[in-house]
Amino acid sequence: METRHLRHFLAVIDQGSVSRAANWLGIAQPALSQSLQRMEKDLGVRLFERGRQGAHPTPAALAILEDVRVSVARIDAAAKRARDIAAGSAGQLTVGLVSSALFDTLPRALRALRRQAPGVRVVLREMSNAEQAEALAQGEIDIGLMHTPVAVAGRMRERLLLRDRLVAAVPDEFEVQADGTVSLAQIAQAGLVLYPQTQLPVLYAGILDAMRKSGLAPVVSQEANRTLTVLSCVAGGCGVALLPSWIRSLDFRGVRFCEVSDGQALPSFDLSAIWPARSVPTLADVFANLDLQA
Secondary structure: OOHHHHHHHHHHHHHOOHHHHHHHHOOOHHHHHHHHHHHHHHHOOOOEEEEOOEEEEOHHHHHHHHHHHHHHHHHHHHHHHHHHHHOOOEEEEEEEEOHHHOOOHHHHHHHHHHHHOOEEEEEEEEOOHHHHHHHHHHOOOOEEEEEEOOOOOOOEEEEEEEEEOEEEEEEOOOOOOOOOOEOHHHHHHHOEEEOOOOOOHHHHHHHHHHHHHOOOOOOEEEEOOOHHHHHHHHHOOOOEEEEEHHHHHOOOOOEEEEOEOOOOOOOOEEEEEEEEOOOOOOHHHHHHOOOOOO
């Protein structure tokens, strides 16, 4: 049986006659009658008794009625889901993200995605840059929210989402300057708490280079691969961290945030979306190109 036969069967049940059902379906009555006869032949049972009062379902027709309704509903739902997926408004998207994306970029992206494609199911995986690069190469995530620049194997697309300046995260007892800022010299003396060099080599090198150009000899006293771990190390007196300015939105006990008075040469802290380049648009393309300003 074809799906149209099932729809025709339901139309006759609901309309009570072949003529009214044909009119409702917008097809000729003979064509509808032939469709019903084909369904009866396929099933080997009579489905309707026809008379002056219309078409009355037989016990066999009533026995299969609910099954047919459920089947047609599921077919319609599957067809809609297929269309939505093809249009980029449904399906499952696995997103890798560094911890710094959690506090502003991700909430904006999720709100925008719910407006544009509410049928998409998002799976979130908090991962380091290196973990995301490997996961993208292996096809384990569909898109990564990563600190750039970063090397990822394969043909990838990239969109810069956020470019932020660095501020200093210092222990509460740290002696700051009269205007509430700290200098690179003070940071160098206290020691640096940084993300591992293998995780963010360009940022790592850029911070050390900026300090060396100021005539300082910076020492990395502690490495930590997650932002909250970095803050814990600062609170524990391990040194001073240089983090993106959005960190000010956090209230972390034992830590305060200060501008760097002479930090103009410090690198920016960039967050980008990176995803595989495909010949046809994917949900990753939809996610990467969301309007995060709305």
